[in-house]
Amino acid sequence: MYKAPRGTSDILPQEQPYFSYIEQKAIDLCRLYGYLPIETPVFEDAGLFKRSVGEETDIVDKEMYIFKDKGGSELALRPEGTAPVCRAYIQHGMHNLPQPVKLYYTASLFRYERPQAGRFRQHHQFGAEAIGDGDPAVDAELIDMVWKLITGLGIGDVVLYMNSIGCPECRPGYLDQLEKYYGGQTDVMCADCKTRLVKNPLRLLDCKNNSCTPLVDQAPKSTEYLCAGCADHYGSLKRYLELLKVPYTENAMLVRGLDYYTKTVFEIQPIEEKGAQVTIAGGGRFDGLIEMLGGKPTPAIGFAAGIERIMLNLKKQGVPVPEAAGPVVFVAYAGSQAKDRALVITSALREYGIAAVQSLSDRSLKAQMRQAAGMKVTYTMIVGEEEIKSNTITVKNMLLGSQQAVSFADFSSMLSTIRGGM
DSSP states (O other), X not given: OOOOOTTOOOOXXXXXXXXXXXXXXXXXXXXXXXXXXXXXXXXXXXXXXXHHHOTTSHIIIIIOOEEEOTTOOEEEEOSOSXXXXXXXXXXTTGGGSSSSEEEEEEEEEEOOSOXXXXXXXXXXXXXXXXXXXXXXXXXXXXXXXXXXXXXXXXXXXXXXXXXXXXXXXXXXXXXXXXXXXXXXXXXXXXXXHHHHHHHOGGGGGGOOOTTTHHHHHXXXXXXXXXXXXXXXXHHHHHHHHHHTTOOOEEOTTOOOSOTTOEEEEEEEEETTOOSGGGOOEEEEEOTTHHHHTTSOOOOEEEEEEEHHHHHHHHHHTTOOOOOOOOOSEEEEEOSHHHHHHHHHHHHHHXXXXXXXXXXXXXXXXXXXXXXXXXXXXXXXXXXXXXXXHHTEEEEEXXXXXXXXXXXXXXXXXXXXXXXXXX
């Protein structure tokens, strides 16, 4: 028997209300802030991610789904959403538009990693990017939007962590200090961190291995090595967030997991939980990415939120979500002639904008009524021999248990009554 591949899941009808609730809340909020939708391909040139995410990151080194198509091109299933949006920004000349260009997306992402709570090998993200403006007020506005999204969904007991990891001017000096600090600790470092020390020292601060946690806690802090420009940017951002009344906690060890980040980085996590696997939303500034991909020097900032991770927290905290709208009317019948009439009635209901279903198999009227009750419809319309003779429809209110015969002459007014109560 075939099953969904490991690390993937079917999104069944009972889960769909969560996805719809999260996505609609996010879309509505993005529109309030002036963001417009964009959709990029599920697969891209693999070089796009190798170049942007960083060849020494776990995503590129271990997790990307890479394949060659029939033309010999090396492609990759999309592991993250920012690089494709930046590629589209460059390709379609969006630098000619009023800046910043504000874009949001919902995307399926693919990473070959160990499946964990709220994160699968195919998972879904909602993200947004503001491209073309380096002012810290843009950072503050986007973080304000993310904070309102998570708390507005009803998720409580969360904390916004924030840090600045500097820019190409000041980061090299900070990395030198990291290398000196960790260079004397190799005897207690995990194997991955020994590799990171040589290839990508900043990733040392992202290690969640128990043997490395004490080292991370005592490591040099990026904010102590910021240049004047980065320090001013970070200070202004904090002041703007205070003006917007967005609570934040500075976390000097926060670096995020992608190489393209500069200056601002942030994450929203549950207060009582620790580790990268619990992050609900996160992002940061990527001022060099557009240029790295062949565009003009262009500042930018963005975020992404895992939809499955949000859903996990909604369920954990018992946050109710609107149920998916089901059919309002069930049309039941008894007899072949009545079946023809039921088809016409069901069609008329749908044309009038009323969600309706009909039993299409010749089951007993009792079985059809059980089906109607199981579907939790508001009304059941019944057509049998007596209704055919009298040119009426029996309408049963399933909530009240009452029923009445309605003539076809009053059918239109009856439809208006039903639609008015929807």
